[in-house]
Amino acid sequence: xxxxxxxxxxxxxxxxxxxxxxxxxxxxxxxxxxxxxxxxxxxxxxxxxxxxxxxxxxxxxxxxxxxxxxxxxxxxxxxxxxxxxxxxxxxxxxxxxxxxxxxxxxxxxxxxxxxxxxxxxxxxxxxxxxxxxxxxxxxxxxxxxxxxxxxxxxxxxxxxxxxxxxxxxxxxxxxx
Numbered sequence: 001x002x003x004x005x006x007x008x009x010x011x012x013x014x015x016x017x018x019x020x021x022x023x024x025x026x027x028x029x030x031x032x033x034x035x036x037x038x039x040x041x042x043x044x045x046x047x048x049x050x051x052x053x054x055x056x057x058x059x060x061x062x063x064x065x066x067x068x069x070x071x072x073x074x075x076x077x078x079x080x081x082x083x084x085x086x087x088x089x090x091x092x093x094x095x096x097x098x099x100x101x102x103x104x105x106x107x108x109x110x111x112x113x114x115x116x117x118x119x120x121x122x123x124x125x126x127x128x129x130x131x132x133x134x135x136x137x138x139x140x141x142x143x144x145x146x147x148x149x150x151x152x153x154x155x156x157x158x159x160x161x162x163x164x165x166x167x168x169x170x171x172x173x174x175x176x
Contacts, residue, residue, distance in 0.1 A: 044076060
């Protein structure tokens with residue numbers, strides 16, 4: 001009787017509701033890109049938090065450092081959540097390895113400029129000693145963040161080119 005037209009269905013909800021929920025990707029957290037993205041988020045947060053706690057508005061150079069660090073922190077967190085929840089599999093038309101490689105390369109170049117700007121603008125004779133300490137620490141963390149983005153560029157280039165995988169795994173296209 002269950003197959004007869006006009007009979008009431010006892011199942012609540014849509015049939016594909018359980019399949020639509022995103023699943024956490026634990027393997028991504030253990031991968032080099034996942035670990036580096038987590039490090040970039042933490043280090044980037046430190047950079048802009050340390051600069052924001054100073055009188056950065058009095059120095060135009062720190063505006064650039066704030067822009068670079070906040071912008072790339074937000075985008076990195078968005079990419080991290082996207083990969084952690086495997087949302088990139090829902091949008092299979094987008095070439096995610098290429099997008100991630102370009103993002104990391106641009107972030108590396110702009111973080112180089114932010115690091116140099118931040119390090120050059122640190123003045124040991126500032127009228128507030130804690131501003132000097134925070135700006136110097138922000139320069140250090142900007143350097144570490146720049147290195148993390150550079151390493152991510154390398155690993156995302158390898159993922160884009162398919163290095164480290166065999167022909168059988170790189171040819172599978174399951175867009176279900």
